[in-house]
Amino acid sequence: MAATPHDLSLRASLAGRRERLRSIIGGSAGNVIEWYDFLAYSIFSIYFSKAFFPGGNQTAQLLNAAAVAAIGYVVRPLGSWAIGALADRHGRRVALSVSVAMMSVGSLIIALTPTYATIGVAAPGVLICARLLQGFSMGGEAGTSATYLSEMAPAGRRGFFVGFVQVTVVMGQLVALALMLLLQRLVLSPAQLEDWGWRIPFAIGGALAVFALYLRRGIAETDAFERADALTAGKQRGEAERGSLVALLIRHRMQTLWTIGISIGGTVAFYTFTIYLQKYMVNTTGFSRDTATLITTVALVIYMCFQPLYGLLSDAVGRRPVMLIFGIGGTFCTVPLMHALGTTHSVWAAFALNLAALGILSGFSSIHWLVKSELFPAKLRALGVGLPFAVVSSVMGGTTEYLALKFKHAGHESWFFYYVSACAAISLVTYLLMPETRHRSVIDEEARG
Known part of the structure; x- marks a missing residue:
């Protein structure tokens, strides 16, 4: 029996989904x-x-x-x-x-x-x-x-x-x-x-990287890029703006500033809660290195599972409410959380505090890449998503642990906690001022033409 148009459409849809999933996995x-x-x-x-x-x-x-x-x-x-x-x-x-x-x-x-x-x-x-x-x-x-x-x-x-x-x-x-x-x-x-x-x-x-290269050679190009490529073909201005640093900093300066604001608090908190806390539990709390490593490793495994779940939540309620979990939590909870972790003698309490910190951080880490992607047009998206974050990461992420140890050495360890809170407050203000990208995603607007 010959396949009906509905059957052919269904097969094409299933094949497209399989290719999409394979590309995502790759x-x-x-x-x-x-x-x-x-x-x-x-x-x-x-x-x-x-x-x-x-x-x-x-x-x-x-x-x-x-x-x-x-x-x-x-x-x-x-x-x-x-x-x-x-x-x-x-x-x-x-x-x-x-x-x-x-x-x-x-x-x-x-x-x-x-x-x-x-x-x-x-x-x-x-x-x-x-x-x-x-x-x-x-x-x-x-x-x-x-x-x-x-x-x-x-x-x-x-x-x-x-x-x-x-x-x-x-x-x-x-x-x-x-x-x-x-x-x-x-x-x-x-x-x-x-x-x-x-x-x-x-x-x-x-x-393994050679194997990853093999996987990536077989992945599909995105529809968003191919549409942008077709729209700018033969258009001098459009071609000149693709991947242009000048276009990013001038024509899309507000999106660039939002991206920086989104990144500041989350970057500092990421290096604090995923890397520095292990040393903090040894130097300040007084746990052994093995105990601190075990606490942070188990907490990181659970934190890893949080990411797609927070992302799924953002699909249901919007990006801003999820980011506010970090913005509000990072601003108002960092200081008491760090003080509590520094004085506890219980392994389970330390683990719970680590997990609470990572739960707050997940409001940023789970969706910040997506929010930035939804701000920029396809012709500047990879540059707009990556470059501002790379600058913030190099300047602020790279100095986080140094500042924490410097404050401790100077006898003012708690000043670092307020520094992390202040950075989170900058991001909180950004979240409140910027648009809700779930409803105003540039990716979706371009797809609709």
Whole structure:
């Protein structure tokens, strides 16, 4: 029996959904691998720092390794600008492939670079070049992958799907930590890890990035980019504005300012609640390192599950109410929460306070990528989503832990809590002033023509 037009339409719809889902999975898997590669450097630096910086004591070696790690954050805005512009001019798929290829090269260079004992000062020089590649790649990956998922996700469930962007960030960190525990406890001795075993995570990361490149070569281009490409074809002004930094800062300056305002509080809170709290529980609360690590790791696993659920909530009630969870909570709850965590002696209370902080943070981390994507037109979306955030992340995220420790050293630790609250208040004001993007999404407006 011949297929009816309804049957053919249904098959085409199912095929389209399968292709959309495969593309979303391909983009998300690549993001996990990118974050694993980028974070593996900091996690394993305790073992390889001596190989590249043999002079001085262990603290000096770790400081040198940390300085090279910081280079990766400094160069992120440049990568966000270059790869974001590439995504807006030549397609999301091309830019995502370039990004993961650069990350693969950077990781493999670290895995294969001879030590200081073999090639002298060239060793840290090569390490710096590899870290520059990784930072450049990550700068472009963040905004472009978020843009891709925002454009690929179905309109009614966009918050749910884009919530997985933050899942991939945490998952990359957890995979790197899990590999470290596996190598430490079951595979290698401390001497073997310090001698050559530290190369394993970078070799694995480079190989996984090659696999991610394979996955991304097969993903579909987004309809949003193809429409923008067709609309600007042959139009001199339209072509000139695609991926243009000038157009972003002048013609879309209000959206750019909103993006910065959205990012300030959430970025500082992210580095505070996902990274600094572990050290805070050791230095201030008095927990052992193992206990603090266990508390933060379990809390992060649960936090990872929060992201698509908060995104789903934003699909039901709007983006602003979800962002206000962070805006109000971050502004008014950070100080009492940090004071309570600093004085508790209960592991369960510390875990609950960690989880409360991450629950507040989820109001930002689950949907901020989507909100930014819904502000910008397709011809500037990857650049607009990625570059302002990369600048805020480099300036404010990179200094969060330093400021926290500086205030503690000066005897005014609580001042840092008020700093985090003040940054959250800036974002709160932004959330109240900006439009509700669920109802005024530029992505949907462009789709309707």
